[in-house]
Amino acid sequence: MATRESGLGNASASRRRFLKLGLATGAGLALPLRLRPAAAQAKTQLTYISYELTSAAAGPELKRQIAEFEKANPGITVEGIPTPLAQYTAKVEAQARAGEMPDIATVDVLWLRGWIKQGYLKDLTPYIDKAGGKNFIGQFYDSLVQLATDGGKVYALPVFAGGYVMYYNTELFKEAGLDPNKPPTNWSELLDACKKLTKKDASGNTVQWGWGIHGQNIPADVSRFLQWMYSNGCEPLSADGKTALLDQPKAIETLTFWSDLYKQGLVPPGAVQAGPGEVRSMFAQKKIAMCVGILWGLDQIFAENPAVRNATAIAPFPKQVPNAPSLFQAVYNAMSANSKQPDAAWKFLDFFSRPESGMGLYKATRYGPVRPDIFNRSDVKADAYAQVQAKVNQQLKPPPIIPQWERVSKIIGDAMQRALTGAKTPEAAFKEANAQINPILKQA
Amino acid sequence: MIASEERLRKAGRVRAPDEIGWLGQMGLYLALAALTIFCLFPFAWIFCTALKTLGETFKLPPSWWPHQPTLENFVKIWTIQSFGRYFLNSLIISGVTTLLSIVLASLAGYGFSRFRLPGGRIAMVGVLAAQMFPGIVLLIPYFTLASRLQMLNTYPVLILAYTSFSLPFCVWMMKGFFDGIPTELDEAATIDGCSALGAFLRVVLPLSMPGVVATAIFSFLVAWNEFLFAVVLATRETMYVVTVGIALNIGQFRIQWNELMAGAVLATVPTIILYALLERHLVRGLSAGAVKG
Amino acid sequence: MPRSTRSSSKPSIPAVTGIPTPGDPRPRGGRWPRWLVGFAFVAPSLLVLGTVIAFPVMDTLRLSLMETRSKDQTVFVGLANYARLIQDAEFWSAFKNSISFTIGSVLGHILLGLAVALLLNQRIPFRPVFRIISLVPWMFAPVVVAMTWRWMLDAQLGVINFLLARLGLSGPFLWFENTRLALPAIIATNVWRGFPFATITLLAALQAIPKEQYEAAAVDGASAPMQFRFVTLPNLRFALIIIATLDTIWNFKHFDLIQVMTNGGPAGATEVLTTLAYKVSFENFEFGYAAAMGVVMSLVLLATTVVYVRRIL
8 A cells, every 4th residue: 555655745845836837828828918018108109020031131121221210210210120021921921811901011113013902001192102102213213113003003113123144253254264254245145155065073973053043933933934035035924914925936935045054954954943042152152153133132252251352243134135124023011901190101102212212221231223323323333243233233123024924933933943844845844834924914 | 456566666667788699789889870960960970960060061071060069159149139038938938838738638638538528539530630731831821810819929929829739649649658657556646635637746746657648758859940920920020939040041142051050059958958857757657666576 | 758658567478459448437526516527627728729739720711711812802702712722733833842841751750750769768877868869859959950961961062062073973963953962951951950859759658568478478488570560560550540630630740840941842843832822922922811820720630640549539
């Protein structure tokens, strides 16, 4: 019996523990109810959701500007909500549909049309009219404004943008016997350069490639492919957005040239897994000599490998047809449809559209200016990269402006990957994609 | 009562070493070595990256041990981001979820194990069915519900969600454990004057410690590692948890690999502590047997 | 978990197909009817599950009959979303991938988990240390695991291809480019991450196997494999079925790992139902259609679960 008693003794000790657990649970549930952040009383509090706040370079600069804004507007405080990019749309959309979207949100150009159609965003036209109408909105690149306009109403203000350029490594150019001041300007020069820049070591393994392909099926990589299409004078969709044009000879020619670079071994193996980050790393490590790039990717390359800083140059993307435009990436600020303090939110949007804000972002992270006047500032003029960008920006062309773009982009991405992996010929891949996209475009 | 002592003493005894021969011993050590490499290789990579500078991270060929190991990434993630706050939030949410899951699941497991309930089987399948809808489609309705109840940015909203994620397993696990404990024990306790709750708390539960520990570790990790609900349901940064804090390093134009990995390494510390504290209970039957045997 | 210990003084090899007795229904000296006492034990859990799940599930069912044209405009379309599912080739391809992913992951988790649990149940030096080592993969959030493995498996920047090249294998191995390798690569990552769950559960279950069953088996002249077959496995039956059931549920609706590693690529080869539902809702704004996918997924899981757990109910 002795053992049994000791057994019971253990049990009652464990019961005490058990009760403690229960109490702790209750306390744990009750406590946080009081821990909710106290809302600022007299002040207007704006909420600002952005994946840019998480960025190592842009985040601190945005926070600095927010503090400046609060200083200039003593009645307003701004709470930034940094959010990881991968879950950003899910979060904002859940909030928007529950009527809880933060007052201001960062919007990528690729989501903009869909968000306008879904009714997440507030029409900014009345505020723009009050701020000077055409005089106000005319400060920005017109193509950026067009993208944010639906039915004559403007729904967002651009924060940073830029057309795609080509990165190239001048040292590797010299080693290959190419003139570093004469980067390829058309596709045949590009192909020639790629062949010269692809090198094997003594045992026959390729150690350096001419070009780096962005082959992941993500919107950012599909956009980079569209840059190829634009440079060949073709587009994925008709101007009215109702018909897919991927079965056109020029489109198929583009996919063929692009995937042939890969099949000829001028691009590192593993392209379907290479997104912007991977390609940049390969460029930083001198595994590739050229790739599509964007102005604000440069600093990351320099951070990963400071040694390539002096060897990195940018040039307009090689054009297969004369005067081919560049596709641009753009990021906007928009006001949520459910914002209860639109006047204060407008002040915030207005503040971030000033040239000083654009300058600040450019200096901190090379985020491309959305206003042509910034390129004329003396400190920007001194920057060789900015000068190339200013030239590229003279011929910008937006990605296709339709609400269903993300869906269409995914189908194009699948076709790109099929062509790269050889699962289908470029022609078959694009014809199939064309047939899949057309019914989607017919939907209202 | 003899039976219970017998069981107590014998339960969970491992095989004596003499049962496997010299060759078996060799195989055992080989298997352990393989297991260690298999489990730790990616961890080692994560750990070394956390100690590297960005410049060294993508060097080709890759370096194993960092040439200039730095703790800078740990400092950065702790100071520049409010990682301390995220940690606190995670600890509160995961801690309460774990306690709640253990309490609720052991009660329910006992109920399902010892009582013939009307509709009991359907209820048990129902417990599992609660998990069957994918989180992706439940996200917006759950967010809407939380927003209507004014519960956004509170701990309970995540605690309740995570408890509902962990309960199905915990309930079944505990029921299985209780099924393995002879009903004679409860009966004897009842004859001694215990209530049903008393019999459960004093006799059955202490015998089920390995099960309790397994469910505790499980529910803690479910709550600690969950990401999608955490990122969507916390609309203010002050309510972010560790997984979200780690993911904040995955930016649009750059991934801050070193800080990301430093955060990931830090995030394992509480689990290791919890496991170290609970491990001996996972083999409780063994030590009890060893003392008396 | 063992069920055969009811008469522990009479050691015997339990029959493989035993149905557990659900406790002794005899009334005992309480004031409440016995079923009510039982219900009181069960109620808190059911309450929590009911509260958390009921509204979102109802809302999802409702939404699956709707077409969401914009935030404020939803139109009742009856079963149109379900009818569309049947004809949607993308859906069926994702369905197939989901099933492959689930089967591969569950089998991997259970086989590896069982092997490691048996290993760690031996008398080995530094056992607590090895136990914690075997728990390491599970300690990382899926997002971190996915990022790390994607990087380690990268064709150019990954350490694994570098190592394989050092070992003289001509690479690089393009795990995520080959449509036949991509899904297995993700499954392997998922097996790595998830097997400790099975290990720790089985380890707990192994602790509860009465020693005398092994002794009796040894007396009967059973070899080690025979003991495993006739003592260990039957005693782990309950735990194995529970692991299989829940792991099936979790993996069928797994999302994080696949989204980060391939997001469905290359060319849809790893597109599973959840990544598809994510795109359909948050990129295409077809929330009703995604809800219908969710409903179908849960029905599939319900059917599977009933088949599994019927054996242990």
